Amino acid sequence: MKIFWDDAFRVCSIALLLVLAIPAFASKDLYPFSTPDQQNRFYTLTSELRCLVCQNENLAESNAALANDLREQIHTQILNGKTDNEIIHYLVSRYGHFILYRPPLDASTIGLWAGPFLILLIGIFYLVKRAQK
Amino acid sequence: MTPDIGLFSLLLAFFFALIQGVAPSLSPRAVVGQFFCLSLSMFCLIICFLTNDVTVVYVQEHSHALLPFIYRIGAAWGGHEGSLLLWCLILSGWTLLFRMVGKRHLTDSFFTKVLMILGWISAGFILFLLATSNPFARFFPTELITGDDLTPLLQDPGLLFHPPMLYFGYVGFAVGFSFAIAALLEKKCDATWIHAIKPWIILPWALLGCGIVIGSWWAYRELGWGGWWAWDPVENASLLPWLTATALIHCLILAEKRDAFKGWILFLPILTFTLSLLGTFLVRSGVLVSVHTFANDPKRGIYLLIYLSVIISGAFTLYAARIKYFYQAPFFQFMSRETSLLLNSIILLTAVATILIGTLYPILLDALHLGNISVGEPYFNLVFIPIMLPWLFLMGLAPYLHWKKTTTSYLFKKMVSPIFLSLTLAWIIPTLSGCHFHPLAYTGIALSFWVIIATLRYAKKITLTLPRYSMIIAHIGIAIMVLGITITKSYSEEKQVRIILHDTVDLAGYQFTLNQLQNVAGDNYHSIEATFLIREPNQTVFVLSAEQRVFVSHEQTMSKPGVAYNVWRDLYVALGAPLSDNAWSVRLYYKPAVRWIWFGGGLALIGGLLSLLSFSRKRSGA
Amino acid sequence: MSIRAFLYSLPLIISMAIFILLWRGLNLHPNEIASPLINQPAPFFQLPDLYRRKEIVNNRNLLGHVSLLNVWSTACSACMEEHDFLLMLSKQQSIVFIGLDYKDDTHAAKLFLKEHGNPYQNIAVDESGQTAINWGVYGTPETFIVDKRGFIRYKQIGAITPEIWEKTLKPIVQVLADEKI
Numbered sequence: 001m002k003i004f005w006d007d008a009f010r011v012c013s014i015a016l017l018l019v020l021a022i023p024a025f026a027s028k029d030l031y032p033f034s035t036p037d038q039q040n041r042f043y044t045l046t047s048e049l050r051c052l053v054c055q056n057e058n059l060a061e062s063n064a065a066l067a068n069d070l071r072e073q074i075h076t077q078i079l080n081g082k083t084d085n086e087i088i089h090y091l092v093s094r095y096g097h098f099i100l101y102r103p104p105l106d107a108s109t110i111g112l113w114a115g116p117f118l119i120l121l122i123g124i125f126y127l128v129k130r131a132q133k
Numbered sequence: 134m135t136p137d138i139g140l141f142s143l144l145l146a147f148f149f150a151l152i153q154g155v156a157p158s159l160s161p162r163a164v165v166g167q168f169f170c171l172s173l174s175m176f177c178l179i180i181c182f183l184t185n186d187v188t189v190v191y192v193q194e195h196s197h198a199l200l201p202f203i204y205r206i207g208a209a210w211g212g213h214e215g216s217l218l219l220w221c222l223i224l225s226g227w228t229l230l231f232r233m234v235g236k237r238h239l240t241d242s243f244f245t246k247v248l249m250i251l252g253w254i255s256a257g258f259i260l261f262l263l264a265t266s267n268p269f270a271r272f273f274p275t276e277l278i279t280g281d282d283l284t285p286l287l288q289d290p291g292l293l294f295h296p297p298m299l300y301f302g303y304v305g306f307a308v309g310f311s312f313a314i315a316a317l318l319e320k321k322c323d324a325t326w327i328h329a330i331k332p333w334i335i336l337p338w339a340l341l342g343c344g345i346v347i348g349s350w351w352a353y354r355e356l357g358w359g360g361w362w363a364w365d366p367v368e369n370a371s372l373l374p375w376l377t378a379t380a381l382i383h384c385l386i387l388a389e390k391r392d393a394f395k396g397w398i399l400f401l402p403i404l405t406f407t408l409s410l411l412g413t414f415l416v417r418s419g420v421l422v423s424v425h426t427f428a429n430d431p432k433r434g435i436y437l438l439i440y441l442s443v444i445i446s447g448a449f450t451l452y453a454a455r456i457k458y459f460y461q462a463p464f465f466q467f468m469s470r471e472t473s474l475l476l477n478s479i480i481l482l483t484a485v486a487t488i489l490i491g492t493l494y495p496i497l498l499d500a501l502h503l504g505n506i507s508v509g510e511p512y513f514n515l516v517f518i519p520i521m522l523p524w525l526f527l528m529g530l531a532p533y534l535h536w537k538k539t540t541t542s543y544l545f546k547k548m549v550s551p552i553f554l555s556l557t558l559a560w561i562i563p564t565l566s567g568c569h570f571h572p573l574a575y576t577g578i579a580l581s582f583w584v585i586i587a588t589l590r591y592a593k594k595i596t597l598t599l600p601r602y603s604m605i606i607a608h609i610g611i612a613i614m615v616l617g618i619t620i621t622k623s624y625s626e627e628k629q630v631r632i633i634l635h636d637t638v639d640l641a642g643y644q645f646t647l648n649q650l651q652n653v654a655g656d657n658y659h660s661i662e663a664t665f666l667i668r669e670p671n672q673t674v675f676v677l678s679a680e681q682r683v684f685v686s687h688e689q690t691m692s693k694p695g696v697a698y699n700v701w702r703d704l705y706v707a708l709g710a711p712l713s714d715n716a717w718s719v720r721l722y723y724k725p726a727v728r729w730i731w732f733g734g735g736l737a738l739i740g741g742l743l744s745l746l747s748f749s750r751k752r753s754g755a
Numbered sequence: 756m757s758i759r760a761f762l763y764s765l766p767l768i769i770s771m772a773i774f775i776l777l778w779r780g781l782n783l784h785p786n787e788i789a790s791p792l793i794n795q796p797a798p799f800f801q802l803p804d805l806y807r808r809k810e811i812v813n814n815r816n817l818l819g820h821v822s823l824l825n826v827w828s829t830a831c832s833a834c835m836e837e838h839d840f841l842l843m844l845s846k847q848q849s850i851v852f853i854g855l856d857y858k859d860d861t862h863a864a865k866l867f868l869k870e871h872g873n874p875y876q877n878i879a880v881d882e883s884g885q886t887a888i889n890w891g892v893y894g895t896p897e898t899f900i901v902d903k904r905g906f907i908r909y910k911q912i913g914a915i916t917p918e919i920w921e922k923t924l925k926p927i928v929q930v931l932a933d934e935k936i
Binding site for chain 2: 028029030031043047048050056058060061063096097098099100101102103108109111112113115116117119120123124126127128130131132
C-alpha cells in the first residue's frame, strides 16, 4: 500500500485535507432502510432472485430497467413491513417459479433436492458392502 | 487469399485425421501432417483478424477496425467458429505430444490404437467445423463496413489465457480416454498402463484447473459484482471433468498399490472426457442460458449432439461389454486407505451428479411441460456444501489410514490432538481478529485448519518423497482455498450507495471518498473514471479508480471495477449508473481473504504438477 | 442380468438418457418463460387513455369479446417490426387490440401512430410500469390473448409474425371467439 499512499499524497494532498474536514454520517445508501436487518433481507432476497431480462444475472446485479423497477418494489415492500414470503409470493404469482434461483420443494422438484443425497447414500452403502470384516 | 489457404489446410487436416484413424502404418506421420495443417489454418485466421479482413464473416462478426492489437489475436477464438478451430488444434497438439514422448514402455499395437482413436475424435470434430461452423466463410460486402466488434466483456487479457487453458485441459483428456478404450479393446490394463496414463491425466487436470482459476479471477475483475464463482451453467461444465479427473488421479494411486479396482480406473477417464465433450456441447449449443453462450444455432447443436452420443455411447457400450475381464475382489476393511480413496471418488462423483442434476433439471421440467424453474447459487450452496464437508474431513484423515486395515484405537490416538487443536484455533483466531461468530464460518475454518494441521503432522512423521510432497502441497492448497471461500462468504461487506463528488462513505472501517470524476479516452471506448480516496482504519490513505466504459461500436456500457488488494483483504469499487443531481450509484465491497481462493487453487495445481516431476524422473531412471 | 452387469451398463443408460434430454432441450426456448397467469382472470388495471387522458382504460374494455392486449413501446425495435402486421390484422379481422404503452414517451407514441396507423381500439398508458409488472411482463413486445370473460388464455412472447399468427395465435383466437359467455 506504500506506493498508493505516495501517489495519493503527491496528487491529492490538498483535496484530501478539504475532504477529511467534512464529517460523513448522512445515509447515502441507494436503498435506505431503517434497520440493518431489513438491509440484509434486501441483499439476500435480491441476490436469490433471477432477472428475467438478462437471464444470467440476479436481481441485485442486473442493470436492466425491469430489474431496477423490481428492486424498488422489493425495497418499498420491505419498508412497508412485508415478510420475505409475502414478497416472494407477490413475484411468483406474476412471473412464476422461474424468478427463484432456489426452487421450492414440491412434487416436481423432489429429484432436484433429494437426488444428490440419495446418490451419496447409495455410494456409501456400496462401499460398506464391498469392504470385508 | 489468406482465408482460402486457411480453409484449404483445414480440409487437408480433415483428410490427415481420417488417415490417422484408418491406416495404422501411416498414423504417426498423419499426426504431424494434421498438426501442421491446423496450425496453418489457425495462423491464417489470426492473420485475417490482424488485417481486419471483413470479407470473412467470422472476422466481421467479432472484430472492429478500432479493436486493439492483442484482442484481435484473442478474438480469433472469441467466437464459436474460432474457438472450435482452437479445440481441434489443441487436440492435434496433444496427439503430437503423445506421439513424440508417449511411446516408451507401450506396445506398438497399443500405441497405434491410441493414435487411431484420437484420429477419429479429431476427424469428427473437424467435419463438424467444416459442415456447420466454417471460420473462413466469406461474404463480400457492397458497402464499407467496420465489423461488429468483439463483445466488450471479452476485451480483457483474460481472453488470451482463459479459453486456451480450459481447452488444453478439456481436450487433453482425450488422450486418457483413448488409453481406456485401447485397454478395453486389448483386455489388458496392467501396471505399465497405470504408469503410462498418469501424466496424460495430471497435466490436463492441472491446465484445466488453471483455466478455471483464471476464469474465476477474470469474472471477479470484469463483471463488476465482486463474484468469483456464480454457478453459471458453463462454469459448472468446466468444473465437472476437473472433479472426475481428481477422483481418477486418486484411484490410479489405489490401483497401482493394490493391482485392482480396474473398473474405476477404466471408467473415470471415459467419464472425464465425456464430461469435457458435454461441456463443449453446453457452451456451444445454446441449450442453456448462460453468460457464455453468445450464439445459438440449433443445427450446430444437433450435429454436436450426434457426434457426442456416437463417441460416448460407443465407449460405454464397450465398457459394459469388456469390463468383466478386469474384475477382481481385493481384500480391504472399512477402516482402510482403500475405503478413503474410494469414498473420495464417491463424494466427487456425487458432486458431479449434483451439478449435472442442478444444470439439467430445468431442461427436464421444461421438456415435460412442468414449468420453468431456475437453479442457481442458493441451491448449490445448500446442496453442494454439505456434500463437500465430509470430503474435507476425509482429506485430513486419509494419510493416517493404512492399506487394508487400520485399528480404530490407533486412528483415535492420532486424531485427537489435531481435531482438538483445529476446533480451538478456529474459535480463537477469528475471535481475536474481531469477527463475530458464525456457525458455517466456524465449520469451514475448523475443517480447513484440520486439513492443514493433520497434513503437516503427517509430513513431520514420514520421509518425504516427491509424490508425498505433491500430496501435502495439493491438500494444503485446497484447505487454503476453502479457508478463503469461507472467510469471504461469511465476512464480506457491501454497500450500494448514491454518491456525489467529495462524499464519503464508511464500509468495514474504511472511508471511501469520491475525489474526482473525469473523462478518459481509450482505444475503442471512452469512459468516465471515478477516483476514490480510501482511508484505512490505520489512517493511511491511497487512491483507487473505477471506470464506466462506453464502447464506440455499439454504445455498449461496461463497468470496469477498481480493486485494491493485499494479503488480507480486497477493496472493490464498481461505478454504476449516473443518477439525478450529479450523483452516481456506486457499489463498494470489502472482501477479506478473497485472494486465498486463487492462491490455494494455484497451490493445489502446483502440487499436482510436482508429482509429474517424479514421474519424469522415474522414467529417465528406468 | 446380474446386478454387476446392470451396474456396468449403468453409465451407458444414464448417458443415453441425458442425450435424449439434451436433444429435447435443443427444441425448447429457455428464454420464453411460461406465465403463471394463463387461465387466470386478467390482473386488475386502470390507466389513462393515450388520446383522451381523462378517460380510463380498465378490465371492462376486455369484456364481451376476445381481445389481444399488446404491450409495446416506441423504444422497442421488435414492436416497430410487428406493428405493420398488427395494423393489417386489425383491419382484416374482427379482433379487438388493446395497447399497453409501456414506460414510453407518450408524445413519441402519438407521433408514431399518426405516421404508421393505429391498430388499437384503446391504448392504456403505463407510465410507471406497474401494470406491466402485475401482468408479469418482462420484455416488449408481449401479447396476451384475453377471452370474453376477461381471462388470460395465452401469452405470446416476442413479436407476432405472420407465421406465428397462422400457426399458433389464430387457432386459439378462433376457438375463443366461438365460446359462449
